[in-house]
Amino acid sequence: MIKCTGAEFLGFYNDKEWWFSEQDGNLKPGEEHTYWEEASILVNGEPTDEYEFDYGRDIKPTDSISVSGGVVLGKVVGTAGPTVEAYLRRWLKAKSTTSFVVECDKALTDQLQELITKAGGKIAR
Template sequence: MKVTGAEFHRFYNDPSIWTDGMYHENVVFAVNGVEVDDIPESINDTDIVSFSGGFIANDNGDAIGTFVSLFRKWRKKQMTVMFVVECHIDKEDYIKQCVRDAGGTVKC
């Protein structure tokens, strides 16, 4: 599964998901296509974070689901979504205005 760094941060730092004692094992992470041993502390909001495999366990060591399944459950509960858009420079103002007209927010 691939997500932006911004969305990954929101998920990974959400205390309603990561209750005391929960942890993940054997998840394969990559940032911008480069596999990493563990989640780096400095993921930029515009980075592309991918993850697969592994599981989530509670403090008793009981597996309670996969990392991907927990992420998907979390995402369904969100009321907003963040994504990166790439366009021709001549269309930048138009695209930003379309987002605003649709009730969205442009961060930069």
């Protein structure tokens, strides 16, 4: 199982360089779009139904996501047929940034935000 933030999962889910489709125009003739089957995806510890849950709409950046198993089919980055878990891990490793959720005392908010921006980080709201 791999865990990530909702922001990271949304980045993965919406990355047109990792999820190929005809409507995005990133497939060559004869190539199959990228999709997954049979993955176990928990959002804040609750299971989702891959056929009924709208991952692009229903996940919030601050959610806690856990992914295990499944299989990614069609055109993929790297070795064919990875698990969804392995494909997410591959995507996270290829990124040059990371995301995390921070909880702090309200009195320290300004100080913490200043430290993050001075270090070159971005704060999503």
